[in-house]
Amino acid sequence: MTHKDLRPSDLGKSQEQLIHLDNLMPLSFPYDQPDMEPAFPEVKPEWKEKYCTSLDGCVALDTLQRPQTEAEEKELVQKFLRGMEKVFSDANKGVWQPLQLAYDYCAKCDTCSDACHIYKASGDKEVYRPIFRAEAFRKLYKSHITGGSKLYKRFVGADMDINWETVAQLGELAYRCNLCRRCAQVCPLGLDNSLFAKEIRKVFSQEMGIAPTPLHEKGTMLQLKTGSTTGIGKAAFLDMVEFLEEDIEDRIGRKIKIPIDKEGADILLIHNAGEFVAWPENPAAFAILFEEAGIDWTLSSSMIGYDSVNYGIWYDDVQARKIIEQQMQAARDLGVKRIVIGECGHAHKAAGLVADRMLPAEKKIPVESWIPIMWDLVRTGRLKFDPSKNNFPVTLHDPCNIVRQMGIVQPQREILRVIAPQFREMTPSGVDNYCCGGGSGFAIMHSANFEHFRNKVSSRVKFDQILRAFSDTITDRSVPKYVCAPCSNCKGSMRDIFKYYKATDKFNLRYGGLVELMVNALASLDQPYLEFLEG
Amino acid sequence: MLLGLSVYLAVILFIGLSVYQFVKYARMPLHARMELYPVPRERGRHTYGGSYMEEPEWWRKPHQISRSSELIDMLKEMLFIKKLFSSHRSLWWKSYSFHLGLYLLILWAILLIIGALAELSGIPVSPSVSFWTALLYYLTIITGVVGFAIATVGVILLLMRRVFDPVLKKYTTPQEYFNLLLLLAALSTGIAVWIPDLSFAAARQLVAQILTLSVVPDIMLVIHLLLAEVTLIYIPPSKMGHYVGKYFTYHKILWENEPNLAGSPMEDKVKAALANKPATSWGAPHIQNPPAPEA
Ligand code: SF4
């Protein structure tokens, strides 16, 4: 059987790997040449033994391990079915109605497949078709939860068996969707296939206690324990801020005191704490810009008040709620007027949208994105620029959470038009953008072969878009080409693909946020801020 | 008599079941925010997919709403199935042929009722009486002929696509074939009944008989009417009743755009939803016995 013939009811039928990640979508020049891309590595026998590699040779659910006894197998299936049942109950209030609609009304028109970058990048592998996952969910539900006579079940397509392998493969499949919701945007009935991926993840986590380690154990659990998914506690955070101040002085010769826990400040700025570790130039750039413009702002050092991330929104609503409550608590304690989320897309969604209906209005501090404020500072001339400092090609990546899901589209473009003379759009862009491939947790997941899935498949369309955006200068190594990706997770994806495809070494492709580019063009600065421009 | 009554019953059930479905979804708990842009209600910004969140301190500013652009987008979706047109043209032709045919047939039925009422009150629907009767006469013919033709062609094309496309075939359940076959049966028996008289005088007469509960049954007519009635009753609870679903997915989910601000109607809804403690709970260990924070 080829991958084209696979049907949803084939899930779990054997332990043989269902599809192989070959014959992927061809990449544009110069990656259309032979040997430009690493081959997909072998699946190690010990992984096969320990995890479920039978979907596509990659493992997202590193905490789902092959059972030793039949009783364990049965238990997993039972728990899964119990969780599936709860998905349509008041335990799942916030999603019940939209999920029920998607469950009831899909016309199987197959419009959504073409919108999905994972499906397209894979070379149209059947298991990644958005409705494959959804239909497997429906069939399992109809076969094992909804009752009915044999004849009725056949009539409605309830023809799917269930065993450990089925559940495991479906669990893996839930982590082959970036939750980018691009498919929902084209659905003529307005249905959202990403809900199935998300709800399966939730069943695994909320009912079965199974979730990828980077999202759960080293993600939300660590954050709720120490204050941050980086494991940075308060003392270490304060050290890092000090380091940041020194770094700013070293780089641009300015002494800046970064305000911490300033009560009653206008703005509480919350960064993805990973920035302090991986890209300190980003929070530093915020400090430089806010100080230059004379903004009344502060960071918080209280529990979770210094880490905007909320991995819960990708796999576990209960965890998401706990984190949201503590972030709001931190803001209320400081008595700030508003929360501003830094360059992190999913944090925008978590604090701006998911939190919106999780708390009563009086328990919330208003949340906004950093982008409109920055545009205001640019527009009103409170920040002054010399765009010639940014005279290299720049393209913009639109983080799905900020753009498609929140409608913040123009301000970042307006800023770029002022500060980057060679700014050009990707195609498509704005609300029709493609995910970076790191969405919904992929950017931080690295278990068995998973990063190969990300780099080769889920980030593939984005990489291709970047190549096309820079097609005029791609082979000219002397020209740096900058992908402006104003989101931590998206930057993580860029970092990984540029390394994987050796794009920085070979073609001088660079990435970074928007604020770094802004600081680089500040008229008041006499040396470049972006490291790759230094000599 | 009975046949006439069954038509009334089918129409009442169609409306009643549609309302029932509507109420079923409407009574589900308040869902989380799930907008997708462009949201047509965003005045001035909807063209590129922007939102009120592009403004600093958006909560202090009045939310600029354009009901007209929402209405325009809604009508485009209802009348032309715009989404499908822009994202899946090859299917749009088939689907639109069917849907437009259906709209025309609804119009045809209304025109028949008007015509029947006119004739019952002694005004013959003929092209030679007055401008209005002529208009009614010709419009009935056009809507009926075109409606039956393109609706039937549409259903056949949709069915063929499902049968011959190797991808769709895998995802189509017997019920989904049945839905299309039922429509095809209702339409084709209709064609068989009406084709001998394309002026639809007989159809108007039948409607008059239904209105006065005095239908004179003939076997083909009975089959057609029963099939049409079964279809009417079957549509709302099946996925063909997606006119109900679409109201919620578009207006209540993708285009909702209502932040939970103090003093807003949404605030009351959120409060009520939060006060409602769930009866079911999740079983994972970290939820049943959450660990305490360190700091
Ligand atoms: S586009 Fe919508 S209706 Fe069509 S197959 Fe996809 S989810 Fe179903």
Ligand code: SF4
């Ligand atoms: S949400 Fe995105 S990744 Fe997931 S199925 Fe839809 S388009 Fe594909």
